[in-house]
Amino acid sequence: MNKVLTESTPVNLTSDFKEITKMRLAVSVVFSSVAGYFLGADVVDFVTVLLLAIGGYLMVGASNAFNQVIEKDLDALMNRTKNRPIPAGRMSVTKALIIAILFTVVGVGVLYFINPVTAMFGAVSIVLYVAVYTPLKTRTPLSVFVGAFPGAIPFMLGWVAATNHFSIEPGTLFMIQFFWQFPHFWALGWWLYDDYERGGFFMLPTGKRDKGTAVQIILYTIWTIIISLVPVTGATGSLYLTPISGVLIFLLGLLMLKYAVQLYKKRDEKTAKQLMFASVTYITLLQIIYVLDKFIRTWI
Template sequence: MEEIQKIETQSISLSGKFKAVTELTKARLNLSVVYSAMAGYLLGANAISGLTMLYLGIGGFLVVGAANGFNQIIERDRDLLMKRTMNRPLPTGRLSVLEAMIACTIMAFVGLYLLFLINPLTVGFGAFALFMYVLVYTPLKAVGPIAVFVGALPGAIPALLGWVAATNDFDIEPGVLFAMQFLWQFAHFWAIGWIADEEYKKAGYVLLPSRERDTRTATQIVLYTLFTIPVSLLPFFGITGSLSLSWVAALIILAAGIFFLIKAIKLFKTREIKDARALMFASIIYLPVVQLVYVIDKFI
């Protein structure tokens, strides 16, 4: 089997290899991370630097892409057991482990170097996120639900990263951006975990907080959604330094939060996969909407 995969890997064209590396980075998901980083940058910047934004965008994309790639290298055997991941570049043999390692290492070093060109804090947080995601979160996924908490730490870095790229300073403002994205991830990831629970278990992953699609898990989803909403509104109360919100922006964010919460409560009531999917889409809408409102409110 390994010899067949090797022959298939060698026969793939250069363009096919490039496409496989792009898939390794989870490019579409990666762009949402860059979006959060750019929002954080615009919120923190007094004067916008196109060069800094370029370094942040490309550097952030490469570091996240490397993290996603290293994750797939480590999980390649488990990925083969799940329909949602069995067609990734490594399980299909479109990339060898060595090729993936080389690509991810280059992306990591180039990405971190670009973040270093911005300032020391930016590269520090970028390196922390890469380390936590690859060497702590990824191994813990096979241990149990604790992985979700640990994974939320690097997952909450992007907006914070953008702020420190703009200011070279860590204070309450990036702390609030971090806290909001940290709390948001639980409902988001557990909705995905609810949908893919059977698939995850085939690969040996048990990631829902109670380990089952039950009331305990649904309760925690509702609670973390509830926690996310007031944290998202903290800038309205004038206690978050230079990060502030007008009452109009606060009302829009509150409305988005209520929509998000309604989806979480619906899942609590029904415990059906279709409602977990609705919650997942609501979470995907919520975070970028809140970040966009923050940015627009600053500049109008």
């Protein structure tokens, strides 16, 4: 291990840093937060946007670093994680903890500079992810339910950063991303079931790739679509969505639902993978549509 650590190159260190903080996941979380900010802000302050992006990345990076320290022995058992910096011996636990702690302190500080409410929700997301969700992953399928709470915070965090308070509007953004996570993570859990089983993780609601799990994926996909369209009714305060944008999101939802139904029929890894990517496409385009809808209405 020491030999590997000694011979690490700057390129490897950069790669390991990206891996320990899960850069791609962190960037997607930052994207959600910034989208929420644009929805909540009357006037866009790009300094706040920058602080939100930096703080959001640091908070997600901290959560992921803590997670990889806790799960280092389990990561070594799974093909998808055995080459992560800690189980592969390229990074020590001490170094990972320093990154995690430093990111937590600086991240909370940056978000606090925006406003205290934003910092509070950022800190809550780390605590829930690290202290509650992570330990439950090897004990019960309910871990996905618990993990959906910190996972749903980023979209509404941006609105809170823009307004300094929590209300029905960020609550709706929270619910959209909350329900979306179930078909997303259950599809991922189905696709990588064998690998998760090697690590002792319980990711599917029934614990198996069966009809019961497939039915729940379909139901939560439907709930995701319904919650996503509630702003069209005008019942969510200043968070409003025009009918045209509502139709676009409904069509995106039907695409995701199509793969959920196919998974029920086929119950294979290929379809689960397709559903997982369809869910990523759904939430990304939904956030873009929500933001464009607001600014187009403003310009018109």
